[in-house]
Amino acid sequence: MTMDNTSEKSAGATKSGGIGETIRVIIEALLIALVIRTFAFQPFNIPSGSLIPTLLVGDYLFVSKYSYGYSKYSFPQSLEWGGTKISFPQVPISGRFWGAEPKRGDIAVFKWPRDNDTDYIKRVIGLPGDRVRMINGRLYLNGEAVKREADGFFETADAFGRLGRVPRFKETLPNGVSYNIIEVNGDRAYLDNTEEFLVPPGHFFMMGDNRDNSTDSRDMSAQGVGFVPYENFVGRAEIVFFSIGDDMRPWELWKWPGGARWGRFFQKIR
Numbered sequence: 001m002t003m004d005n006t007s008e009k010s011a012g013a014t015k016s017g018g019i020g021e022t023i024r025v026i027i028e029a030l031l032i033a034l035v036i037r038t039f040a041f042q043p044f045n046i047p048s049g050s051l052i053p054t055l056l057v058g059d060y061l062f063v064s065k066y067s068y069g070y071s072k073y074s075f076p077q078s079l080e081w082g083g084t085k086i087s088f089p090q091v092p093i094s095g096r097f098w099g100a101e102p103k104r105g106d107i108a109v110f111k112w113p114r115d116n117d118t119d120y121i122k123r124v125i126g127l128p129g130d131r132v133r134m135i136n137g138r139l140y141l142n143g144e145a146v147k148r149e150a151d152g153f154f155e156t157a158d159a160f161g162r163l164g165r166v167p168r169f170k171e172t173l174p175n176g177v178s179y180n181i182i183e184v185n186g187d188r189a190y191l192d193n194t195e196e197f198l199v200p201p202g203h204f205f206m207m208g209d210n211r212d213n214s215t216d217s218r219d220m221s222a223q224g225v226g227f228v229p230y231e232n233f234v235g236r237a238e239i240v241f242f243s244i245g246d247d248m249r250p251w252e253l254w255k256w257p258g259g260a261r262w263g264r265f266f267q268k269i270r
Contacts, residue, residue: 042235045060046059046121049210049213050121050215051107051210052154052210053181053209054123058245058248059243060241060250063238067106067235068102068235069098070098073233102124103175104126105177106123108235109121109234109235109236110228113227114222114225122207123208125139125173125205125206126199126204127199128200131199136188137187139207144174146174149169151170151180154182156182168180182209182210184211190212191219202230203227204228205228206228238268239266240265240266244260245260
């Protein structure tokens with residue numbers, strides 16, 4: 001009888017220890033993931049078409065957190081679970097440490113300056129001290145037109161979901177970085193003609209590659225982006241690791257064979 005009781009106690013202890021070990025492993029894994037997300041790479045998905053044709057709705061990408069150093073916005077600010085948003089206290093630091101400034105042509109994630117909370121992703125166009133202007137759809141930096149060449153057409157959907165071909169151009173910045181842009185509404189659309197903007201010290205001018213469907217630094221209103229403080233940068237977009245149609249969800253595995261964009265998997269972002 002005594003042996004039986006000892007055996008039962010031993011089994012209970014083993015079961016209790018197994019549960020405790022599992023919880024410990026889960027907590028350790030979450031802490032490791034949090035450290036990686038904070039200091040190395042953070043995953044993001046593209047919910048809008050402002051960077052078409054470079055990034056598509058349904059792209060999932062990794063952003064390097066170390067590229068621009070760290071600020072208070074590098075640390076998690078909130079967590080959404082089951083439709084509930086949990087906010088964390090903001091890390092009490094100012095400025096950046098181990099920082100390197102963004103370069104022209106980088107695609108970067110940053111906190112929207114109007115609320116310092118919402119994540120935006122755009123291309124870095126203007127550096128501190130630059131003069132930026134749009135004239136008839138052409139980008140001007142410091143009084144000089146940025147080189148732009150016709151590069152065929154790109155098929156995309158309009159606001160009503162109708163597919164159509166739109167002009168595509170290759171734009172080359174003064175530092176040699178080239179990328180494609182599209183002009184859905186030609187060169188006379190909203191924000192295709194602007195005043196000249198002087199980028200303040202410690203700020204950057206951001207634009208989307210989908211020039212007629214991008215809320216960016218050309219819009220200085222309360223709903224626009226305006227100039228982006230260096231402190232607000234989260235990281236640089238590095239690679240598309242996964243991509244699906246914008247009408248799909250990642251967990252809908254049965255749609256993957258026909259809906260996944262296999263050719264975009266592990267594609268480096270430029």
